[in-house]
Amino acid sequence: MFYNFKEIEEKWQKKWQEERVFSAQADPARKKYYLLEMFPYPSGKIHMGHVRNYTIGDVASRFMTLKGYNVMHPMGFDAFGQPAENAAIKNKTKPDIWTRKCIKEMETELKKMGFSYDWEREVSTCNSDYYKWNQWIFLKMFERGLAYKKASAVNWCPSCQTTLANEEVIEGACWRCHNKVEQKDLEQWYLKITDYKEKLLDDLEQLKQWPERVRAMQNNWIGKSSGVEIYFTVKGSDKVIPVFTTRADTIFGATYIVLAPEHPLVKELIRGKSEEEAALKFIDKVSGESKASRVSGEVKKEGVFTGSFAVNPVNNEEVPVWVADYVLMEYGTGAIMAVPTHDQRDFLFAKEHRLPMRVVIQPSAVSSQPSAESMTEAYEGDGIQVNSGEFDGLLNAEGKLKISEWMEKKGIGKIRTHWRLRDWLISRQRYWGTPIPIIYCPECGVVPVPYGDLPVKLPEEAPFTGEGGSPLGKVEDFVRVKCPKCSGDARRETDTMATFFDSSWYFLRFCSPRYDQAPFDRKEAAYWMKVDQYIGGIEHAILHLLYSRFFTKFFQDLEMIDFGEPFEKLLTQGMVLKDGEVMSKSKGNIVDPDSMIKDYGADALRLFILFAAPPETELEWDQRGLEGAFKFLNRVWRIQDNLKDKADDSLRRSLHRTVKKVSEDFGEFKFNTAIAGIMELTNAVYQSGADREIFEAILIMLSPIIPHFAEEIWQALGHRESIFKSAWPEYDPGLLVEESIEMVIQVNGKVRSKITVARDIPEEKLKELAEKDEKLAPWLQGRSPRKVIVVPHKLVNIVL
């Protein structure tokens, strides 16, 4: 009654693997297509998110193969990372053993979905022949000063017992365990991603085929803001307070300045002043508050006078110096010029503390100048410069430029750019990662491990407890080493690398996964790179995608590749939801792919997941939708027994129209409408009966989506080669057009009638026919049309 999906799927999965159908070889004579989905962390089981991500990729891969491209579609495992340690502690096993078991299980599940991976290229980042090259890359960066160690306040996750990169802190919490992140002073290894900030920002422009929102997110993250650093001198002292502003046009309205409570100059400014005691008390209070509470919501801005004055360099006016909690030490110079008339925070603060105000931007030339006293809020919009000396009368946009240049020329300011992006902290106090290839020698200091000594192998065992401290530090055999320079006793670095290091270049490794001279073979990379299509989740919009772009630019500087962006086209697939919520163990709303495969087959699952929504949109799981997909498959299955010798012409025309539509939709990853098109054709076939040519074309169009099913019928029809060795159907433009077409007749833009006419009917004749249409009589009422618009092959609009 139902087709035997279990038998069919197992049969073809085995056969494809035996015949190495998906094994890719570089071939300069053929056009290549590198299709990549973000490789998974080997947790052991695949979830619906994986199924969706990899199904989208698989369809694209098989489609491009049928279109004649030389397709590379690799898969591997992002196998280092904390969950392995946690699982090992829990199950009393080794991370290595646990991870390898998970990889095995996951390979099996992926194979059950029928994905067309070239498994010969598989890599796992926890293998030393992979992480050796992490170490190699690290050393190259170290040589160029791009990897360095420094002591600084760092993000610390008390639950994971390790440091985190800025990118790994989401709203003050750890991205992995969601616990609150603390600040700690530690000496850690960093990668100087900030050296590439301009390129990382500017090259976003090139990424026209990336989703706008991903580019916007990276843009925000890099956070460039252009402004001026202005130097205020402290009255009666030679001390200078630099402030940073993006609104140089308002400098003449700066009536006081404010320092962050942590500002190094504060103590000196208040010393011996009558305000000293109150100021110290305030600073003490603020430092007791966590940063999170200081910035949360609508906090009242508090502050105190230092007792000191500074000089505004543009007009030599003396302005009071305050300390307030709304100025942050981390941003800019930790000090601001306050312009209460044109900045809302300054406005509120000035009102509260009765500080002077002066209007310097007037909304428009005709409006009268508002008085500072009558303002109820700051005016932050554009306008005309007033009270700004020689700059009066300029539009403030122009004023901003002119004033900035003028200050720079006079040496009282410097045009500067502030960036939000910080260097990437990569050392982790964990076991299951790549050892950082550095040796500390009491004589020679920090010494890189010589390239010839790589890999620095991760010891098979370490006393990791998850309770803190680098586990490798307790492995004496590992730590104790001879200095490569002086051969004296030395110690190894015991931190490991963040796993995002591993995934920042794996797409290059896939080009030559067994190459042992370098991270990748330049010739192979030159052929296969860039990745033509990358597919993965939006959660990597900043983290992985930014780091990968950075690494690619680094390899370009090493002249190992000649491009600076790794991913030509990016698709971020939407999440799979159940009852409007993300599937998760804690919510208990997980739908297990494996049991769906058991009940309906991988093909039905693939079909449903592609049909239910466009790839980028969130997808609501619908069991009945899956049943519907299965029903459709059974319907197609039954067609093969009722093929006719020759089908009608009209059906053949439908086929050619469908081929056109489906080809276009596949090219744009609009699988849901492609499937709808094929369903429509199938419904027509089901009623009027297809011949072999039509049915085979349908099978080929369906084959990327439901590969086992299509292959089974294809070979049952007598073909001896795989359907994936056949070619995507072409359409005949001559068959797209119908001889007679239905045309819509409108009166004043409203549909009032439809007529069927010959395709090549002359326009005049058509107008005449339309006007004579009796259905139009009540609307025309004998009036003669003012205008008649004819859209060829579509409609006639009679305008009265």
Place this chain on the structure above:
RNA sequence: GCCGAAGUGGCGGAAUGGCAUACGCGGCGGUCUCAAAAACCGUUGGGGGCAACUCCGUAAGGGUUCAACUCCCUUCUUCGGCACCA
């Protein structure tokens, strides 16, 4: 606050200037059956009308156009990123 994406039947969604709701799910009616399942056929935006038919309808309001879900302006709502960012 700034930046980005989106808002269409009961539901998932289609249509990027030319018949709004393709395709699917669900609903309703029917065929087959002792009955059910499966399969097949028909129907399904809302209001009015016995009916032919007609009016309304794509978050709200305005505009451009012979013609607007689609383009422009204003507003609202939802989601995502950044944020006392100077």
